Amino acid sequence: MTLKTTLIKNANIVNEGNIFLGDILIEGEYIKEISKSISAKTADVHVFDAEGKYLLPGVIDDQVHFREPGLTHKANIKTESKAAIAGGITSFIEMPNTNPQTTTIEKLEEKFEIAAQTSSANYSFMFGGTNDNLDEILKVDAKNVAALKLFLGSSTGNMLVDNPEVLENIFSKTNLLIAVHCEDEGTIKANFKKYFETYGDAIPIKYHPEIRSEEACYLSSSKAIELAKKTGARLHVFHLSTGKETALFDNKTPLKDKKITAEVCIHHLWFTDKDYDEKGTFIKWNPAVKSKKDKDQLWEALLDDRIDVIATDHAPHTIEEKENVYTKAPSGGPLVQHALPAMLEMHHKNKISIEKIVEKMCHNPAILFQVEKRGFIKEGYFADLVLVDLHHPWTVNKENILYKCAWSPFEGTTFKSRITHTFINGSLAYKNFKFYDVKAARRLTFNR
Template sequence: MAKYTLIKNAKLVNEGEILAHDVLIKDQMIEKVGYDLSHETATVLDAEGKFLIPGIIDDQVHFREPGLTHKAEIYTEAKAAVAGGITSFMEMPNTVPNTLTQELLQDKYDIAAERSLANYSFFMGASNDNLEEVLKTNRQDVCGIKVFMGSSTGNMLVDNEETLERLFSRAELIVAAHCEDEGTIRANMELYKEKYGDDIPFTAHPLIRSEEACYLSSSKAVALARKNKTKFHVLHISTAKETDLFDNDIPLKDKLITSEACIHHMWFNDEDYLTKGGNIKWNPAVKTAYDRDMVFQAMLEDKIDIIATDHAPHTIEEKNNGYLNCPSGGPLVQHALPAMMEHYLNGKISIERMVEKMCHNPAILFEVEKRGYIREGYYADLVLVDSHDVWLVDKGNVLSKCGWSPFEGYKFRSKITHTFVSGHLAYENGKFNEEQKGMRLKFDRK
């Protein structure tokens, strides 16, 4: 027997409009969107005063499984994501072992099928010597290929120019890249070691992983993609200078070269290292207030196409190390939407544009099948947000396994109250229903 849920009285944010529409869900799908809907057997959810948005699609997370599960697991991080309004994630291949074979890629899908509350996809990893394996990747059910053109773990740094040329010329699905120039970073690191020895301050991080390191790598990668007409996506833009590499006069569906901005690069700046230290140490580094503001502006101007998290947890103990032994990355999936809602409440972005960048555009860019919008016949990935509910971030309410957040001590003014994943009410007012797991994302690629 079909299960119906009717969401009434919400402020529906979708496709550039805010409408007083109801939404009727039948099993996994959106059955009807319209005014004053009713259904005799539906469970009715009164969403008076709340925003109803499509589920967020986060194209860059590191959930650490397999091999690094002392930091995070697909199970714990997917729950944190759902609590943050993220209904679908795309996870990166620098786990242990690195995801460099089709068998290892399938292993991650098998884990997610059993344990992920959110919908999921996993990038296939590229190395200097696995091109033929990469080219076996299925375009219909894998989000893309990930290449690290900068520092990474294990065998994931691709610095062989012939390999890169072959990858960019032969790849049949989107190639996403972390772009930082390894040679520049190493040279900068040696200078700071000479100056400070082992006691390098965290304030040096954006000078070691500098604007030059980012631009040198990203400009080279963009040129290579243009030459080969590769569908290419530059992850986590962190500098004002890089934003000039991207066009804003082409519809997203027609762009070959795209980019993303991450929450932390649009929130923090280099002055925050003085108080937060390693807790805001990411790669690429958080840079100046000017860079932060220009990345945000480039996102508004459509030079940067989507907003993501680069969620990458480490333990508190690891983060408490000195600079040289402090790993880069931090948890963000639970707090990304509340952070963006702060920008909305402060008048920096409309909620319609926020939804475009976090929900619609990832679906367009990756050609995700039947998600990212509130449309009849689409999967019911839906999030209710109360924009008048103040709450304090502290260790006691952090859901990521690592148990901390760079936003600790901050009072957000918006709270996610309900998250539907493929029609299933997975999260409601702080409580999870794990009876139904998320689905493997499919991609509508010709």
């Protein structure tokens, strides 16, 4: 069988803190050669002129909810993975709070089978912890599964792990990376009771960050970190939303050696509590979007490397669900298609360099989760590549939104940059709102 060969010429290649004009030769699924100038040696090489566009490693999104199985009226792996590759996300790690929940090996493998049939992007899934499934957790193969997800607040079904003895047992015994959602449930319930007594179901959305407060986040994050330090567990704290929490994290240790790492999501870097007036429950997330001061401190921690990763926490709901009154409107929103354009918009505003965007969205997720041969533009690595035109404005609207839920918190926003091409394992899978049915996606593996 002859390997498919593609030559990308004249690209501004962004990798490991550098940008240089060069060519990339792809043979089959892998990057064969990177050089300032490469010539096609045979006539059957597909030569592609990047015309000076920026070539990035494919984004690895370490936290998405694609809603399959059981919640497919909101989204599914097929629709959301297509939206992801249109947004330059070539690999995703999906969460266990589906229906049924991914808390047994059997249910985990069922999700892998769905993704093998329908996903446009490379995929992995997190295994879910509960108060009573330690035996199943210990069966998980760390080389083939991204991580263990624990909800220490804001869970669905029976996934709230709130038994201190169980928690310590899990932290002590698993060799998996433990990813946690940290919000203290007791604090949230007390805050909610106060506002519910005043407003009933129609609590004004502006009080969401008061209910899911800074203290609720900090109390839970600090406890998780304390437990990780006590047990030696490898801990990753999802979606920081407060400035106060950033003080809990370190920027003195190289990422590959860190035992405790942190993530921030697009919405906490973009929106503030001032946006509730316009966006209402459409920017209702858990943890809540908080103050401008919090946003500024999150940016500071991201840029000084206390925060390691930018992710989406893509969590779609239908428009009808989101339009409900406060107590009935679910938290979460769709983000995979617009995350990289949003960060590139921040680059245009001189908030962050392209090199730093690539570090936080491509390199660091690969290092942090020990993803094999992805997240970098390197010879011998999988050719997950994204071409970006920094000067091709477009406006988010109903006609170009690709999520199954058919809405976006960015509707009406004009981005200066667009993703023009996405390669998955060496195959062109997406080009300017057109998809190619190449079935190139693979299950992620981990170098552990």
